[in-house]
Amino acid sequence: xxxxxxxxxxxxxxxxxxxxxxxxxxxxxxxxxxxxxxxxxxxxxxxxxxxxxxxxxxxxxxxxxxxxxxxxxxxxxxxxxxxxxxxxxxxxxxxxxxxxxxxxxxxxxxxxxxxxxxxxxxxxxxxxxxxxxxxxxxxxxxxxxxxxxxxxxxxxxxxxxxxxxxxxxxxxxxxxxxxxxxxxxxxxxxxxxxxxxxxxxxxxxxxxxxxxxxxxxxxxxxxxxxxxxxxxxxxxxxxxxxxxxxxxxxxxxxxxxxxxxxxxxxxxxxxxxxxxxxxxxxxxxxxxxxxxxxxxxxxxxxxxxxxxxxxxxxxxxxxxxxxxxxxxxxxxxxxxxxxx
Ligand code: HEM
Numbered sequence: 001x002x003x004x005x006x007x008x009x010x011x012x013x014x015x016x017x018x019x020x021x022x023x024x025x026x027x028x029x030x031x032x033x034x035x036x037x038x039x040x041x042x043x044x045x046x047x048x049x050x051x052x053x054x055x056x057x058x059x060x061x062x063x064x065x066x067x068x069x070x071x072x073x074x075x076x077x078x079x080x081x082x083x084x085x086x087x088x089x090x091x092x093x094x095x096x097x098x099x100x101x102x103x104x105x106x107x108x109x110x111x112x113x114x115x116x117x118x119x120x121x122x123x124x125x126x127x128x129x130x131x132x133x134x135x136x137x138x139x140x141x142x143x144x145x146x147x148x149x150x151x152x153x154x155x156x157x158x159x160x161x162x163x164x165x166x167x168x169x170x171x172x173x174x175x176x177x178x179x180x181x182x183x184x185x186x187x188x189x190x191x192x193x194x195x196x197x198x199x200x201x202x203x204x205x206x207x208x209x210x211x212x213x214x215x216x217x218x219x220x221x222x223x224x225x226x227x228x229x230x231x232x233x234x235x236x237x238x239x240x241x242x243x244x245x246x247x248x249x250x251x252x253x254x255x256x257x258x259x260x261x262x263x264x265x266x267x268x269x270x271x272x273x274x275x276x277x278x279x280x281x282x283x284x285x286x287x288x289x290x291x292x293x294x295x296x297x298x299x300x301x302x303x304x305x306x307x308x309x310x311x312x313x314x315x316x317x318x319x320x321x322x323x324x325x326x327x328x329x330x331x332x333x334x335x336x337x338x339x340x
Pocket of ligand 1 (some may be wrong): 040044119124280285289290291293294295297299300303304307
């Protein structure tokens with residue numbers, strides 16, 4: 001016989017709906033807006049949990065050594081990344097709800113929260129780590145170590161020790177075989193590879209004399225062996241990514257394009273969330289330090305500037321050229337990509 005599932009049991013609402021204890025209420029003087037403050041944070045934590053769940057499944061797929069560019073696997077990765085992007089859009093809008101609380105309302109209970117802070121959201125930090133942010137690249141390392149519980153630091157470190165999404169993306173891009181035989185004979189050194197000679201020429205023709213330095217960065221990004229210092233993607237991966245961004249109209253490249261484009265979107269949405277969070281913080285507490293004890297808006301601006309993971313991908317758009325100026329591809333490669 002089928003199990004008789006009951007709505008509130010299934011969702012364990014007895015636990016969730018009894019998990020909002022206001023500090024002001026405990027102190028005997030309930031501040032009305034503290035309930036909203038708790039529920040908003042809990043809603044974020046549930047969404048962080050969902051995003052971590054999606055991200056882990058994406059990392060597991062990308063870890064497979066046999067992942068094929070147009071397989072259902074890559075489609076699942078793209079689909080789940082798009083879900084993460086949609087959740088971030090919701091996360092940005094949720095700030096509007098919290099901002100119905102005025103700074104004066106917040107002052108009624110803010111001091112009772114010290115030293116707790118959203119900074120201690122270990123799920124947020126796990127998500128950053130799954131994407132590829134390492135401890136050594138974090139702004140405010142000493143603050144991090146003194147303000148997170150050891151068990152949370154250890155859990156985040158465990159994630160950092162596993163391959164992250166950006167590392168797996170780098171490997172996937174490096175394996176893309178389009179610049180080698182049988183499509184091109186001459187693939188000895190990238191500077192002399194026929195495709196890259198033509199691409200650089202096409203790109204250089206779009207620049208004016210003030211843009212000369214861009215040509216130098218073109219060479220650094222695409223011709224340097226290995227990775228540039230501080231970069232997460234290698235030159236080889238950059239070449240494959242630029243190729244996908246430029247030739248994305250070919251059927252075989254459409255899903256890989258969506259993969260790159262959605263990662264760029266997630267980076268942009270997280271940066272928008274960080275920026276909205278900063279302006280909300282400035283509005284709520286002005287120049288004061290955070291409840292967690294950081295420099296407040298100053299710390300947050302630095303983390304916004306330094307904690308993006310996929311910004312190298314959006315940077316590649318600097319090097320796109322108009323469709324009509326793209327180098328013609330060898331016929332065999334065109335066939336492989338789906339147009340003959
Ligand atoms: C009245 C509303 C809020 C204020 C005034 C505020 C303030 C701050 C401040 C000052 C910091 C820096 C650390 C510190 O010194 O405490 C911080 C960090 C943080 N807050 Fe909030 N916050 C608010 C709401 C939220 C909400 C709703 C979330 C959602 C989970 C959140 C998530 C975070 C996260 C993840 C960080 C760390 C960000 C990073 O390291 O880049 N905050 N917050």
